[in-house]
Amino acid sequence: MGTVTKALGLLDHFSTKAPQLGLSDFQRLTGFDKATVYRHLSALCEMGFVEQDSHNRAYRLGPSIIRLAHLREQTRPVRDIIAPIIDQLAETLGELVHASLLHGATLSSVYHTNPNQYGLKVDFEGFETLPMHASASGHAAMAFSEPVLLEEVIANGLPAITQKAITSPEVLRSIIERARQKGFSQCEEAVEIGVSAYAVPLFDADGQANGALATAFPVSRATDQHRQRIVRELVSIAPEVSERLGGKPPASVLEAWS
Amino acid sequence: MGTVTKALGLLDHFSTKAPQLGLSDFQRLTGFDKATVYRHLSALCEMGFVEQDSHNRAYRLGPSIIRLAHLREQTRPVRDIIAPIIDQLAETLGELVHASLLHGATLSSVYHTNPNQYGLKVDFEGFETLPMHASASGHAAMAFSEPVLLEEVIANGLPAITQKAITSPEVLRSIIERARQKGFSQCEEAVEIGVSAYAVPLFDADGQANGALATAFPVSRATDQHRQRIVRELVSIAPEVSERLGGKPPASVLEAWS
DNA sequence: CCTATTTGGTTCATTATTTGAACCGTCCAT
DNA sequence: ATGGACGGTTCAAATAATGAACCAAATAGG
Numbered sequence: 001m002g003t004v005t006k007a008l009g010l011l012d013h014f015s016t017k018a019p020q021l022g023l024s025d026f027q028r029l030t031g032f033d034k035a036t037v038y039r040h041l042s043a044l045c046e047m048g049f050v051e052q053d054s055h056n057r058a059y060r061l062g063p064s065i066i067r068l069a070h071l072r073e074q075t076r077p078v079r080d081i082i083a084p085i086i087d088q089l090a091e092t093l094g095e096l097v098h099a100s101l102l103h104g105a106t107l108s109s110v111y112h113t114n115p116n117q118y119g120l121k122v123d124f125e126g127f128e129t130l131p132m133h134a135s136a137s138g139h140a141a142m143a144f145s146e147p148v149l150l151e152e153v154i155a156n157g158l159p160a161i162t163q164k165a166i167t168s169p170e171v172l173r174s175i176i177e178r179a180r181q182k183g184f185s186q187c188e189e190a191v192e193i194g195v196s197a198y199a200v201p202l203f204d205a206d207g208q209a210n211g212a213l214a215t216a217f218p219v220s221r222a223t224d225q226h227r228q229r230i231v232r233e234l235v236s237i238a239p240e241v242s243e244r245l246g247g248k249p250p251a252s253v254l255e256a257w258s
Numbered sequence: 259m260g261t262v263t264k265a266l267g268l269l270d271h272f273s274t275k276a277p278q279l280g281l282s283d284f285q286r287l288t289g290f291d292k293a294t295v296y297r298h299l300s301a302l303c304e305m306g307f308v309e310q311d312s313h314n315r316a317y318r319l320g321p322s323i324i325r326l327a328h329l330r331e332q333t334r335p336v337r338d339i340i341a342p343i344i345d346q347l348a349e350t351l352g353e354l355v356h357a358s359l360l361h362g363a364t365l366s367s368v369y370h371t372n373p374n375q376y377g378l379k380v381d382f383e384g385f386e387t388l389p390m391h392a393s394a395s396g397h398a399a400m401a402f403s404e405p406v407l408l409e410e411v412i413a414n415g416l417p418a419i420t421q422k423a424i425t426s427p428e429v430l431r432s433i434i435e436r437a438r439q440k441g442f443s444q445c446e447e448a449v450e451i452g453v454s455a456y457a458v459p460l461f462d463a464d465g466q467a468n469g470a471l472a473t474a475f476p477v478s479r480a481t482d483q484h485r486q487r488i489v490r491e492l493v494s495i496a497p498e499v500s501e502r503l504g505g506k507p508p509a510s511v512l513e514a515w516s
Numbered sequence: 517c518c519t520a521t522t523t524g525g526t527t528c529a530t531t532a533t534t535t536g537a538a539c540c541g542t543c544c545a546t
Numbered sequence: 547a548t549g550g551a552c553g554g555t556t557c558a559a560a561t562a563a564t565g566a567a568c569c570a571a572a573t574a575g576g
């Protein structure tokens with residue numbers, strides 16, 4: 001593994017539950033040597049990607065990230081474009097809606113909204129990156145990307161996140177094939193027991209999937225009617241989202257969605 | 259220079275004017291070897307800090323940055339807190355207002371607003387990081403930080419950005435001393451000819467400056483009245499901004515501001 | 517249409533940087 | 547006082563970064 005990859009990998013250990021991490025925390029989380037972690041954090045600190053709490057000496061995400069995010073949003077405003085759509089969709093469905101973007105074999109969560117309609121909610125905190133093989137978003141993205149992506153994911157191994165998770169390559173392949181035909185993916189309790197999810201792919205200008213739009217909800221609310229409504233809404237908004245992002249769903253998918 | 263620093267330094271070459279850069283562009287901008295740049299970009303790409311345009315092969319800022327920025331804003335919402343204040347201040351003054359955060363010897367621009375009141379505007383694009391020795395924000399930040407910061411900036415050299423720029427350490431020291439006494443800094447045509455600026459420091463919980471709030475305007479509008487109004491508004495909003503950010507200006511500064 | 521140039525990407529021996537065990541000072545709770 | 551956890555530092559050993567040369571593809575020019 002390259003040094004840069006290692007250093008940037010440190011940032012992935014931050015989460016809403018752990019917004020500040022000490023040197024020893026990183027040591028434990030990564031298994032790297034203390035000195036290594038320290039130097040990497042120092043480099044990140046120097047570049048403003050992390051900053052140190054003046055009391056704790058704990059590290060947290062730094063201001064450079066805000067600056068760069070602002071810069072990216074100015075030229076490629078995916079978050080600002082997606083946010084209102086997701087907010088509204090979450091409102092009408094009453095369920096958690098989130099969007100994620102694909103890079104390599106990773107899905108980065110870009111935005112999510114959890115409406116206040118029900119008391120029982122799906123907690124999305126901690127899912128800053130989604131498991132490709134065990135999430136509706138991952139299936140939707142893989143179904144409409146280069147087939148090599150699916151192979152890569154399978155090669156990386158399919159850890160069982162829950163008891164009902166998909167661990168067999170064959171099953172995964174068939175699930176993704178079905179998603180390809182239907183134009184959306186469905187995932188039952190693969191990422192967390194008691195949670196169902198549906199997702200539609202987002203497309204770039206080449207007609208390749210570059211992300212996913214998904215909604216997750218408790219199985220206890222999963223009546224046929226509710227499910228149908230969710231799929232209907234996702235599918236109906238999907239073309240617009242891709243379009244607003246500068247992408248274009250392929251004709252075959254548009255047909256499946258109609 | 260460390261490898262990580264080098265790699266992350268690549269990201270600083272992106273700007274609103276150059277949101278996409280090719281391999282050769284980076285080669286020219288950095289002076290590094292092509293292979294080096296390529297490997298660094300590949301690593302950044304792998305981690306989602308840049309992504310490649312599928313046609314151009316040009317690189318642009320990637321989705322991980324959005325994810326991390328979102329995460330940081332959830333726990334430390336400086337941008338979301340600052341934005342409305344700046345928007346309003348820009349509106350009342352009719353001039354460009356911007357905020358920046360200090361990390362090491364660098365000022366990262368965090369947010370800025372340019373109102374539509376006048377036809378002649380100060381163009382802030384391209385100033386993603388501000389020169390410490392030649393900007394009102396830099397002076398304000400240095401005046402209320404560890405004195406070692408000023409020494410570091412002087413040691414790094416004082417390049418003449420404009421003809422009127424400050425290039426002498428003595429002059430810089432006296433300017434900063436004056437800012438320390440007044441509680442704000444003034445900068446005339448140091449970053450660009452024809453542009454004046456005022457800035458107030460932002461403080462962290464320790465009473466150390468960790469950023470600055472500034473406004474820049476054309477000298478052609480710089481009547482004494484306009485200047486006084488700008489200073490008055492900056493100084494009056496400054497305590498609240500620091501406070502909303504979880505910081506606290508030292509008593510001496512609060513006195514200078516009142 | 518063919519050539520020249522630029523660009524993105526790759527390779528491999530050399531070099532320089534990263535690495536990690538051991539070490540030090542500090543803070544905290546016992 | 548004392549033990550442990552933590553942040554930080556050091557130096558020889560090992561590993562990863564480096565850059566000149568090379569290749570292929572795309573673009574530009576005549």
